[in-house]
Amino acid sequence: MPLEKESQQLHLQLGPFQGITDVHYRMVFKDYFEGIDKFFTPFFTGIQKDNSRSLRTDEIDPKLNNVKVTVPQILSNDAEEIIRFSQQCKAMGYNEVNLNMGCPYPMVAKKKRGSGLMPYSELIGSMFDRLNGNLATDFSIKCRLGYNDPDEIDELLPLFNSFNLSELIVHARVGTQMYKGVSDVDRFASIIPAVKTKLVYNGDIFSTNSFQIVQQKLEGIQSWMLGRGILADPFLASDLKGISTSLTSEERKSIVYHFITALYIRRREVKGENPSILGRMKEIWSYMRWSFDEPLTLWRLIRKVNTFDTYDEAIEQIFSELTWKGSGYSIATPAREVD
Numbered sequence: 001m002p003l004e005k006e007s008q009q010l011h012l013q014l015g016p017f018q019g020i021t022d023v024h025y026r027m028v029f030k031d032y033f034e035g036i037d038k039f040f041t042p043f044f045t046g047i048q049k050d051n052s053r054s055l056r057t058d059e060i061d062p063k064l065n066n067v068k069v070t071v072p073q074i075l076s077n078d079a080e081e082i083i084r085f086s087q088q089c090k091a092m093g094y095n096e097v098n099l100n101m102g103c104p105y106p107m108v109a110k111k112k113r114g115s116g117l118m119p120y121s122e123l124i125g126s127m128f129d130r131l132n133g134n135l136a137t138d139f140s141i142k143c144r145l146g147y148n149d150p151d152e153i154d155e156l157l158p159l160f161n162s163f164n165l166s167e168l169i170v171h172a173r174v175g176t177q178m179y180k181g182v183s184d185v186d187r188f189a190s191i192i193p194a195v196k197t198k199l200v201y202n203g204d205i206f207s208t209n210s211f212q213i214v215q216q217k218l219e220g221i222q223s224w225m226l227g228r229g230i231l232a233d234p235f236l237a238s239d240l241k242g243i244s245t246s247l248t249s250e251e252r253k254s255i256v257y258h259f260i261t262a263l264y265i266r267r268r269e270v271k272g273e274n275p276s277i278l279g280r281m282k283e284i285w286s287y288m289r290w291s292f293d294e295p296l297t298l299w300r301l302i303r304k305v306n307t308f309d310t311y312d313e314a315i316e317q318i319f320s321e322l323t324w325k326g327s328g329y330s331i332a333t334p335a336r337e338v339d
């Protein structure tokens with residue numbers, strides 16, 4: 001059942017995915033799909049100077065991004081860098097920046113960054129002391145329940161509450177889990193009473209059904225970040241809001257075809273026909289394949305692609321022979337395997 005009553009109040013966010021939900025994905029997505037209220041850039045790093053090179057790219061260009069609904073994200077544990085980032089984002093018209101405290105990769109985590117920062121409450125405390133009153137924009141955090149242990153967040157909540165965060169997004173896993181296992185909805189529920197800021201839930205929302213189960217457990221939560229579920233089925237947000245529920249499978253497949261083709265053409269134009277685009281497209285297909293009736297057949301077609309011509313042939317075959325089912329991602333979905 002679509003969530004008619006609540007649908008108007010639902011606030012849905014598109015989670016950031018490094019290498020996938022870049023500016024081109026976000027732009028083309030908005031042309032074909034509805035339901036997302038807020039977008040996040042994948043994380044920036046290395047903002048060493050005032051006029052940073054990495055902030056002079058399409059990724060954050062205000063002409064290509066809707067600055068009102070897009071939040072630039074930074075991966076850092078350095079208050080000065082976060083302040084520089086916030087100032088430069090403000091100058092481009094953005095109103096909020098987001099700190100990534102969720103990235104699980106050991107190379108990042110061992111440097112006390114991403115979710116690897118979560119066990120260090122003193123370091124976070126001194127970082128907040130410096131940030132307080134010195135940021136040019138609003139400030140939000142995306143974190144996990146902890147790096148090693150879901151109890152780590154309990155120690156951080158007083159700190160988070162003492163800072164005027166615009167929102168706290170919690171992916172209900174621990175860092176060492178990476179993206180495996182299940183999102184711990186009950187543990188997320190247990191922190192709700194202790195959080196004084198707007199709280200956003202993230203983790204394993206893959207379909208209207210899985211959303212309703214999570215929603216019933218999380219009373220009072222109105223904002224939700226969608227991740228792999230919306231990469232697999234870009235109608236997920238509009239379905240949760242009851243906007244696209246009348247579309248047939250054929251109509252959906254046709255929209256997905258136009259979306260993926262527009263994105264491919266855009267990437268080819270922007271990247272000057274660089275074959276690295278094929279790797280980018282494969283990344284998206286590694287998720288979207290699960291929304292077709294024969295994911296394994298689809299993957300066999302896509303994974304061997306190595307030229308634009310072979311990509312075009314694979315797309316032709318996928319859309320003429322396979323059926324769109326939607327909501328294909330599930331907890332049982334095997335781990336991502338992009339070669």
Ligand SMILES: Cc1cc2nc3c(=O)[nH]c(=O)nc-3n(C[C@H](O)[C@H](O)[C@H](O)COP(=O)(O)O)c2cc1C
Binds near residue numbers: 142
């Ligand atoms: C390949 C990949 C790249 C990601 N990149 C980022 C990122 O740049 N910033 C971030 O905050 N989260 C990133 N994430 C995490 C997702 O935004 C999201 O929090 C995670 O997938 C959990 O949500 P889900 O269970 O609904 O997929 C990434 C995840 C994956 C698998």
